Amino acid sequence: MSITQQYLLDSYRARQHGEPAPPAPGSHDWQVARELRDYRQFRAVVAGRPAHGRIREALGRWLHGRRHASC
Structure with a gap:
């Protein structure tokens, strides 16, 4: 059953x-994508990692050696 068929059945019921x-x-x-992003940023902060720019910083380290970005 496809998502559309399930939605139509749920609406009928x-x-x-x-x-x-139902929506x-x-x-x-x-909204789900924003909440997931916020949750991942929260987990990063709790773990002591920077919340923003982590991917770019990791790529920079990989491309240019072990140079760290200043915070």
Whole structure:
């Protein structure tokens, strides 16, 4: 069963029971992506690592040797 078919079935069942319709598939994708980014930044801070620019700094170390970026 595809996502669209499941959504239509859930909407039909909700309407039959007088409940609010479920959100459409993909309607909260950006919110989920932002929350995931925020969670990863939080975990980085808790672990004592910089929260921003970690990938760029790692690539810089890999490309240019062991030079560290100043914070």
